[in-house]
Amino acid sequence: MLEPDAALNLVLEAAQAARRADNTETVAVDHSLAGRVLADDVCALSEFPPSPVSMMDGYAVRAPPEGARMASSDEGVIFRVVSSSRAGAAAAGARTVEAGEAAYITTGAPLPPGCDAVVRIEDTLGHKTDAAGLETCFSVPAAVAASIRPGLAVRPAGCDIQVGDLLAAAGTPLRPEDVGSLAMAEIPSVAVTRRPVVGVLSTGDEVAARGAGGREAGGGSATAIGDANRPMLLAAARAAGAVALDLGVVADSRPEVKAALAAAARRCDVLVSTGGVSMGTTTS
Numbered sequence: 001m002l003e004p005d006a007a008l009n010l011v012l013e014a015a016q017a018a019r020r021a022d023n024t025e026t027v028a029v030d031h032s033l034a035g036r037v038l039a040d041d042v043c044a045l046s047e048f049p050p051s052p053v054s055m056m057d058g059y060a061v062r063a064p065p066e067g068a069r070m071a072s073s074d075e076g077v078i079f080r081v082v083s084s085s086r087a088g089a090a091a092a093g094a095r096t097v098e099a100g101e102a103a104y105i106t107t108g109a110p111l112p113p114g115c116d117a118v119v120r121i122e123d124t125l126g127h128k129t130d131a132a133g134l135e136t137c138f139s140v141p142a143a144v145a146a147s148i149r150p151g152l153a154v155r156p157a158g159c160d161i162q163v164g165d166l167l168a169a170a171g172t173p174l175r176p177e178d179v180g181s182l183a184m185a186e187i188p189s190v191a192v193t194r195r196p197v198v199g200v201l202s203t204g205d206e207v208a209a210r211g212a213g214g215r216e217a218g219g220g221s222a223t224a225i226g227d228a229n230r231p232m233l234l235a236a237a238r239a240a241g242a243v244a245l246d247l248g249v250v251a252d253s254r255p256e257v258k259a260a261l262a263a264a265a266r267r268c269d270v271l272v273s274t275g276g277v278s279m280g281t282t283t284s
Ligand SMILES: Nc1nc2c(c(=O)[nH]1)N[C@H]1C(S)=C(S)[C@@H](COP(=O)(O)OP(=O)(O)OC[C@H]3O[C@@H](n4cnc5c(N)ncnc54)[C@H](O)[C@@H]3O)O[C@H]1N2
Pocket: 053, 055, 056, 057, 058, 087, 107, 108, 109, 120, 121, 122
């Protein structure tokens, strides 16, 4: 009799040896990847975000050089609005923003050229518009102006993902967050190992008596029992990421069991049979 660990090792070694050349398939990056196992490490080919983006709704500006003070009046420090950058929209009037100028910006939008900081809208006051209703300028209190540093409320390019970062490793089942990382890095599809087909076969006259004709057919027999192993093992196979193949129930007949095993071997990568393993006259 084999100890369980030794038996498991035998099965795993046989499974390794049986790995087929066509062991991988290409799958699009979507929710169907959950639990699938990558064939290779997947690394980022591009950085994310691809350019600096705003963390706030407000105004993109150029931070003054360190130690420099911006000209302030009673109204505070005034900025001229020269362009805008909205998440998802092409940059409008994307000329370089100079010192003392600003571009209206929404959360997630790329910083226009010349800008390196964002002032939150709620930290601004004194907004003015032209005759057409377009914003021309706004001001910020001197204390807010003094707090403007390069990088304020900005997510730098590549802060989430850098080129070459390992997004997900080969050999481990993909988690939801791995799928998110792959999608974020705009990886269109990945190579995953084929899901093994695990067939489950129950044996036993008493199980077959109920199983063959359904519950009603066998239900009258005092000796028939419901098949508990097969649904449990099929569920376990599926939960482990396999394709579960239901092979039904076979009675305790050597030729029938032999035929069922031979047929099953052609359809499965792994075949699990239960019953008929002891020392009685119907076990083999
Ligand atoms: N002036 C202020 N601006 C912001 C404040 C604030 O207090 N004052 N709060 C910030 C906080 S906190 C949050 S949260 C955001 C919420 O703004 P939005 O609802 O406009 O932002 P989202 O649509 O969630 O976008 C944020 C970020 O995520 C990116 N995004 C959005 N959807 C997806 C998606 N399906 N897949 C990938 N990435 C996505 C989006 O492009 C942005 O970069 O407001 C702050 N602003």
